[in-house]
Amino acid sequence: MAIEFKVLKECRRTGARLGQLKTPHGMINTPVFMPVGTQATVKAMTPEELKDMSAQIVLSNTYHLYMRPGHELVRNAGGLHRFMNWDRSILTDSGGFQVFSLGNLREIKEEGVHFQSHIDGSRHFISPEKAVEIQNALGADIIMAFDECPPYPCDYTYAKNSMEITARWAERCLKAHKNAYKQALFGIIQGSVYRDLRKESARQITSLGFPGYAMGGLSVGEPKDLMYNMLEETVPFIPSDKPRYLMGVGSPDSLIEGVIRGIDMFDCVLQTRIARNGTVMTSRGKVVVRNACYAEDFTPLDPECQCYTCANYSKAYIRHLLKANEILGLRLTTYHNLYFTLGLMGRIRKAIEGDYLPEFRDDFFEKYGY
């Protein structure tokens, strides 16, 4: 098997657990947050900077890499790790979410999805087999089954059909997967916001025997409470010796709530995206550093933060850089937001270890105002 997962400790007061996930590129302490490197680069960062902030694994997007530069090129480069100079673990998504997000540029059929490129309008077809083939070429440590991700809201019949096709595609992905000895293929549980469908999807997908399971189709517009409820309804049906991954979720509050409900892995573009818009996450909540009130604020983004940005630069300077469209501004805010989030995950792991996760949660929500 490509990965080994071990639960080191289970929280007695919540569903949280501390674990270790071993991949061909190293050991990952879970729960883990995965920075997103959509186009084979975590926007504005070098691999060394990601290591400085203790990133253990990054996510890259199959759809984007398939479109540009092409999975064959990445394979010829020696695989994604070598191409992007990242020797720690990588997870690639299946491309499903991106393809379904194309709206009327795509058509879903039993055999797969026909769609047009967002770059040049060219026509393409991705099937479960193709998604696995692309991911085999990219060579990530963890790859994802090709699923259908229904929108929110979505009626029961659509959600049910979507869940059924996801199960059939999951089976086809397993059959098509050539590199099980060095790439772990995770199954994805769907079912929109319907409890019975989530349970049924969990039953269907787990019966296929994947080395890890993801919750898909959440954080797509539904209220957060509904998302948390879906986790509560689904997680108990996933074998506890397998890693559980909540896809596309990573706001600070959702990280804590997800961990409490038994999630081991998260990814999110929020940190890097809001950074580029001039918003940073701090120990006292979000700060929109572009705002005029920070023009002469010579204090760091977050006085409690130990990161490179906060150790060396003021809000006034960072605001100046952002207003002047200077790349360094984006670098500094991105670095800070990722450092903050990876640091938060570290604190969450410590809280599980020290048996004070519920107190940590309350303290975080109260003190930091998320």
Next chain:
Amino acid sequence: MAIEFKVLKECRRTGARLGQLKTPHGMINTPVFMPVGTQATVKAMTPEELKDMSAQIVLSNTYHLYMRPGHELVRNAGGLHRFMNWDRSILTDSGGFQVFSLGNLREIKEEGVHFQSHIDGSRHFISPEKAVEIQNALGADIIMAFDECPPYPCDYTYAKNSMEITARWAERCLKAHKNAYKQALFGIIQGSVYRDLRKESARQITSLGFPGYAMGGLSVGEPKDLMYNMLEETVPFIPSDKPRYLMGVGSPDSLIEGVIRGIDMFDCVLQTRIARNGTVMTSRGKVVVRNACYAEDFTPLDPECQCYTCANYSKAYIRHLLKANEILGLRLTTYHNLYFTLGLMGRIRKAIEGDYLPEFRDDFFEKYGY
């Protein structure tokens, strides 16, 4: 005095010399190339990266900082060094060149220049006194006199008047300068491409007794041979114990030719600008890495280069990043071009020290094809 300059060695076969320039922020080995940080940041780089590549001093632009974020704000931040987290030397230009480049947005009078902001069209006035006041607030180690930089081509009468006003403004700058003990004010020699005017300007400006002298108004469109000729006609009239700075010049060939004609300091935006357009300087000439022929080229930008970029990334990956508008692409090409240029200056210094500068020049031009 704010600076001390010592000529360590004079080349017997060319006008080149090896020197040391001491500023309040450290010792600079000359000849030196100064990366340009127009808006208080060398585009896409951190100060640590600049140190990694042995940058000794950076240039920042008074006009830009006066417009945004404002010199008072920078003074309130503790000065430019602290604002931008750069503890090595800084030189600020006077803003003259930028103001004259505004074309019909500016009007030159004896008292100074009236102009409109390139950002919001607001009206401003910069006099020699104001230019010095702004630079005093910014706090660079070396500041420049406010000069008039004539365009090329430019008729004799215009050039003569421009030279005369530059001399009168130089005197006013000296009088207005408040921080001579910690900021060295350099004079600027003008005179367009007229030999007698260059000589006369050198006589006028050096008679005022500045701690350093710049050649202004060159590399503004005239043939390179004409620029080199102007250096040959002017440099002999500058006291040999003072640093000589050729403003805005920094292509690899011009660096070598300038040093041979006795220049000690250079600055140029070329390296960082072409990097962002996907062009890199290599030991074998320029490489336009955006070009399709590099799509599957998995070799470094320059096989002879030891820089971070060349040690870790392929042309194919860098091309992918540039095509996908990823910030890391600009970072990697910028880093490489600055490393290449600072490395070239290091090799030039070694060639002066080892008495083989003419051979180095011939070898460079022949082998590398500039």
